[in-house]
Amino acid sequence: MRKYIDKFILNLQGKNFSKHTLCAYKKDTNRFLDFLKQRGKTKLSAFNKTQIRAYLSYLQTLKLSRNSLLRGIAVLRSYSKFLISHDLIKTDPFKLLPLPKREKLLPRFLTEDELSKLISASQFSKRDCAIIELLYSSGLRRSEAVSLNVGDIDFYGAVVRVMGKGSKERIVPVTKNALQAIKDYLLERKTPVQSQEPLFLNKNRTRLSGHGLSLILKKTSLKSNILRKITPHEIRHSFATHLLNHGCDIRSLQEMLGHKNIATTQTYTHVSLKHLKKVYDKSHPRNR
Numbered sequence: 001m002r003k004y005i006d007k008f009i010l011n012l013q014g015k016n017f018s019k020h021t022l023c024a025y026k027k028d029t030n031r032f033l034d035f036l037k038q039r040g041k042t043k044l045s046a047f048n049k050t051q052i053r054a055y056l057s058y059l060q061t062l063k064l065s066r067n068s069l070l071r072g073i074a075v076l077r078s079y080s081k082f083l084i085s086h087d088l089i090k091t092d093p094f095k096l097l098p099l100p101k102r103e104k105l106l107p108r109f110l111t112e113d114e115l116s117k118l119i120s121a122s123q124f125s126k127r128d129c130a131i132i133e134l135l136y137s138s139g140l141r142r143s144e145a146v147s148l149n150v151g152d153i154d155f156y157g158a159v160v161r162v163m164g165k166g167s168k169e170r171i172v173p174v175t176k177n178a179l180q181a182i183k184d185y186l187l188e189r190k191t192p193v194q195s196q197e198p199l200f201l202n203k204n205r206t207r208l209s210g211h212g213l214s215l216i217l218k219k220t221s222l223k224s225n226i227l228r229k230i231t232p233h234e235i236r237h238s239f240a241t242h243l244l245n246h247g248c249d250i251r252s253l254q255e256m257l258g259h260k261n262i263a264t265t266q267t268y269t270h271v272s273l274k275h276l277k278k279v280y281d282k283s284h285p286r287n288r
Contacts, residue, residue, distance in 0.1 A: 001033060001036060001042055001043060001044055001046065001047065002033060002042075004044055004083065004088060005029045005033065005079065007082075008029070008078075008079050008082045008083075009022070009025060009026060009029070011082060012025060017166070018143070018165050018166070019143075020143065021165075024071065024075070025075050025078075028071065028072045028075040028076070029075060029076075029079065031072070032055060032072075032076060035054075035055050035058055036051065036055075039051070039054070044083075044088065044089070047079075047080070047083065047089065047093060048093050049093040049094075049097060052076065052093050052094065052097065053097070055076075056073070059072060076094075077094050080092050080093060080094055108234055108237060109234060109237040109238040109240075109241045109242075110226075110230065110234060110235065110238040112242060114224075114226055115136055115235075115238055115242075117224040117225070117226060118132060118220060118221060118224045118226065118230070119132055119133060119136070120224070121220050121221075121223035121224035122220045122223075124223075126181070126184050126185040126188050127185050127188075127200060127201070128216050128219075128220055129181045129184075129185070130178070130181040130182045130184070130185040130200070131145065131200060131208075131213060131216060132216075132217070132220065132235070133175070133177055133178040133181040133182075134160070134174065134178045134181070134182065135232060135235045135236065135239075136178075136235050136238065136239055137173075137174050137175040137177070137178035137239075138160055138162070138172040138173065138174055138178070138239070138256070139172070139235075139236045139239035139240055139256055139257055140160075140162060140172070140232075140236065141164070141165075141232070141233070141236060141258075142210045142213055142214065142231075142232035142233065143210055144162050144163065144164060145200070145213060145232070146198075146200060146207065146208050146209060146210050146212075146213055147163060148160065148162070148198070148199040148200070149195065149196055149197060149198060149199055150186065150193050150194065150195050150196070150197050150198075150199050151195030151196060152199065153174070153179070153182060153199065155179055155182075155183070158173060158174050158175075158176070158179060159171050159172060159173055159174060160172050160174050162258065164258035165258065165260075166260075168258065170255065170256075170258050172256050173256070182199070189201075200213070210232075213232060214231065214232060217230050217231065217232060217235075218230070236257070237268070240253055240257060240265070240268045241268055243256075244268055244269065250262065250265055250266065250269065253265055253268070
């Protein structure tokens with residue numbers, strides 16, 4: 001079984017999957033392999049409906065979130081398709097197998113007032129301020145922000161060139177405040193800045209990592225007195241929600257977020273409807 005899973009992962013690497021997605025696939029396939037080893041089932045013939053049913057029951061005991069559970073199942077379904085396409089198995093063991101449905105969670109986001117507090121708390125560090133301003137300005141993923149080089153910021157066109165999931169490039173607008181914060185940060189650097197240099201540096205003057213960016217947000221949120229953990233993705237959610245609240249259309253938002261499927265973007269419309277309902281309740285003459 002190990003040999004075929006290694007081939008499966010190698011096949012994924014040739015399809016421009018992100019580093020994080022590949023890590024998740026490896027983690028889920030390794031967990032499945034460990035489960036089979038404990039049952040003394042290490043041959044490819046063990047990839048059958050009986051063993052998968054047992055594995056699904058085992059996953060339930062781990063108290064995983066619904067979406068983590070579904071991701072583990074999706075990885076094995078993808079592996080099953082790989083085996084079938086290479087004539088290594090004849091039938092899909094997932095066929096007619098009842099599977100749990102995805103849990104629909106609304107994205108968490110900050111209010112506009114909370115974002116203002118967060119940005120104000122970051123003013124003590126030009127780098128941290130530039131990071132938070134850019135995340136909120138353009139709705140970047142954590143990995144996208146730390147991968148930026150100086151030359152990816154177009155100060156004249158007020159846009160940023162982003163390399164998103166699947167190595168898909170997109171252009172996203174940047175606010176004046178974010179551009180100014182980035183200029184202030186770059187001017188603070190001791191040596192002349194080259195376009196191919198990382199945009200954000202750590203204390204060792206090398207590229208800031210995703211973990212480092214998350215720590216910056218944690219530190220800044222404590223200073224802002226927002227009494228909960230704030231993640232880079234939560235700022236991305238805030239960007240999307242606030243734009244919808246102020247009239248941005250769903251297609252434009254899809255382009256800015258880099259979503260392949262508009263259904264992913266439409267998640268934010270449910271959050272935005274809460275805002276619209278408040279406006280409706282206050283504004284409609286027959287609803288006062």
